[in-house]
Amino acid sequence: MLKILYINERNTNVDNENARYLKHGFQLDFFKNTNQVGWTLKTISYDAIVYALCLHSQDLLKKIKSWRKYDVSIPILILTENYNADAKVESLNAGADDYLPVLVKPKEVVARIRAVQRRIYSIPTTELSYGDLVFDTARRAVTNYGEPVKLTTKEMAILELFLLLNPRLLTRRYLEDHLCSWNKDINSNLTEVYISNLRRKLGREFIETVHGQGYRLKSLPLSDRA
DSSP states (O other), X not given: OEEEEEEEOSOOOHHHHHXXXXXXXXXXXXXXXXXXXXXXXXXXXXXXXXXXXXXXXXXXXXXXXXXXXXXXXXXXXXXXXXXXXXXXXXXXXXXXXXXXXXXXXXXXXXXXXXXXXXXXXXXXXXXXXXXXXXXXXXXXXEEETTEEEOOOHHHHHHHHHHHHHTTSOBOHHHHHHHHSOTTSOOOTTHXXXXXXXXXXXXXXXXXXXXXXXXXXXXXXXXXXXX
C-alpha cells in the first residue's frame, strides 16, 4: 500500500476521503495541521505528501522547504482553495511538485503522484513487470503468464511495493507502516498472511524470506530478466 501523509486543514470526512484514495492503492495518514509532520517524516517512510489548505501563505513556503530536507525526492502536492498563478510559482520554486485546486479528484492527484514516482524510479509507463507478471498500476490489474490474477486491495498494494522497490529488501515494519494508518495498531501476523496469500496466487518462490530481516522478490534467472 503506497502511503500519503495527508495534511487537511479543511473540514473533510476522514473515512470518506481515505476510501476515495484507497481504491487507487493509497493509504492516507491524516493530520489536521503541520505540527507533527517533521517528527512523522523522521519515523515513517511516506510515498508522498499532500497538503490541502485554505489559504496560501509565506509560512507554507517555509514548510515545503523544511519537508524537502527530510526527503529530497518525495512528491509534494499542494491543494488549495485560493488557487492562483503567483502562489503556484512560489510553491513550485520552494520545492513542491504540483499546486492544484482543492476540489481536484483523487484519481488526478494519484496520477500526478505516480508520474513523479516514475521519474524517480526511471519507470517509463504505468506498468510494473517482473518476469511474466505485469501490474498495471493505473487500471489496478495484475496478470501472470498472460492470465488475470485476482488480488485483494491489500495484496495488490504489497505487490506494488515489492515491484516498485525491487530488489530492495522490505522489513516487516516497513510493510506494516504501509498497511495501516500511523495511529492504528496492526495484527502482528497480518503481514505474514498477505505474503502467504501472494505466494499462493503467484507461486511459492515469488517472494523469499530473509530470516530476521524481511522479504524481497526472488532473483529471476538471467533469461527471464527484461
